Amino acid sequence: MFSEYTSTELVSIFAMQGFAGLILFSIFVLMALGLAIIFGQMGVINMAHGEFMILGAYVTYLTSLFFADYLSDIYGIYFFVAMILAFFVAGGFGAFVEWAMIQHLYRRPLDTLLATWGLSLIMQQIFRSVFGAREVGITIPEWMMGSIPLTEMVEIPINGIFLMCLTILIAISVYLLMFKSRYGGQVRAVVQNRPMAGAVGINTEKVDRVTFALGCGIAGVAGSAFTMIGSTSPTSGQLYIVDTFLVVVFGGAGSLLGTIASAFTISQAQSTMEFFLSGSMAKVLTLLTVVVILMLRPQGLFSLKIRK
């Protein structure tokens, strides 16, 4: 199938395709990190994860409107403000949800599944009532929507680079938080042995609340970033949720490193296959591969070894 192209064309296309795979990888990591933290550290399956992302997207939308009306001189930087706001709004709402709902349902995984699914429906309807059923158009600052032409064929999308940097930044922050900070130590202690962690004086309720809020906050940032590449409507969150769960489950619940490894595997497999096959077929094959691997290795790629 390559005979009709020159070698320079092929090299540039493979470069472009490799880059497309990396962008997809960043997107998967960004989507899945928040869920992995909540699912892995607390055992809560948060079905409303997609809606927390869309909450972040709507915060971005409101920020862009505010900047367009009052601060149009510095419109170009509104996106950074929006992402910070999205983190705190989604995180704050997450903390509220944990307090009002999740904390009463610990150790009842099926009930949290249903309750968070209900929450996702409630959030969708609230979005619909407040912002309308139609998609909202978010104007992205002009400098973020262009591309850098390297050669005639190879063009690097700026928003792709932006997404990658953001993903690296967030992944490193989460790593430092989880493995280098006092809070991270507490979280890991609670995950490994909750009664013992409580006995040595860790406030496990507070740890849970902060963890849930952190996961939701990261979802908010992801949603905010995705306004560059996707749509914002009350039900857009549903577009992401399947891929997100796929990445987290495949990576092995409870392992952040696993999540990243799984995001890398799935994104590379998918973007390579998309290039050689048609879009729907690539998806089918990706899912099939994941199913087969999970049959052979039900705990996912990586898993925590805990004495039960």
Added chain:
Amino acid sequence: MKRKKIFQGLTRSCLNRRNLFKILGMSAFLWVSTAVIAADNVNTTGLAVTDDTVTVGILHSVTGTMAISETGSVQAEKLAIKQINAEGGVLGRQIKYIQEDGASDWPTFAEKAKKLLVSDKVASVFGCWTSASRKAVLPVFEQYNGMLYYPTFYEGLEQSPNVIYTGQEATQQIIAGIDWVVREKGAKKFYLLGSDYIWPRTSNKIARKHIEKLGLKVVGEEYYPLGHTQFNSVINKIKLKRPDVIYAIVVGGSNVAFYKQLKAAGINLTKEKPLLLTISVTEDEILGIGGENIVGAYAAMKYFQSLENANNKAFVSDFKKEYGEDIVIGDVTQAAYLGPWLWKAAVEKAGSFDIDKIRKASPDIELTTAPEGYVKIHPNHHLWSKTRVGLAQQDGQYKVVYETSQLMEPDPFPKGYQ
């Protein structure tokens, strides 16, 4: 003694009451029978028609995924009904409507259609949007002999005695658009792209047949699952194959992702290298995509909000007066607006609300007041209409750059295209 008095009092009041009921009952009976006689002439099948009102149904999704698209249709149908009522109604009867929510769920559509036809006995139904919802309600309409006015452009391959299709079927939309791009832009190589379900697949099949019939080349054909948000790989493939035209039938939320990523990958549509022709992006969708991300793309359909004619100017201003200055009107919204007017014309021509008589009267009904200009119902229940090509502008509107000189004949079962 006291008790006896009370008893007597009670019997008396009972008697009085009984008389009262009798009188009331008799008058009610008289009133009802006169009403039945008057409505009888125009309604022999027991539809919800009284002396001064007629009830119709509106059946769209106002919740769920499809609410994004169907909201405009509901607004258009309500506006048409309001205007018809202001003009004196249909056969002297004011139109009342019962609105049901299909909730973006096809079995719910079927259930609500049955409710409208069987319990509410509505005189006709304006509704449905996706082909899936139409296919779900079709058996219900055929079993209980209802009439559905369906507004969306769709893939064709269907013709029901119980449906009037007010949007274009695929050949009307596709053939004129491709002919135009070949003639005016000298296009030779096409890349077909779509969401993975019946409408894009059937439409691309027709497009491919037509392109090959013209002796031109299809260099790629691809489908992505509904809701897909990553188009980087296909954009790379497009760059590699260098088509003259990207023929895109992507729908829903995927649309937004596709156009944003196309722009980010450095494909500037205004340069027309390649040129992009779509049949799935109306002004409604551009709201979500953002005018700056799609400026320069071409769309082939029958209606654009910017059409310059007196009918359309009045329609747009009425629509904005009703729903606010910022509202936009897409192709399907206009087609939905035609529904109640076509039904009114059919009822008046038949002199009756009976479904069978409306069906008989419908072919050759003309509407000279349509915002898109002039339409006529074909015996195959689709509309004769013109096809236009619009160029997307920064402000989210289309500029009309071409209009077929003749009305396009609807041909839901095109020979040699299946």
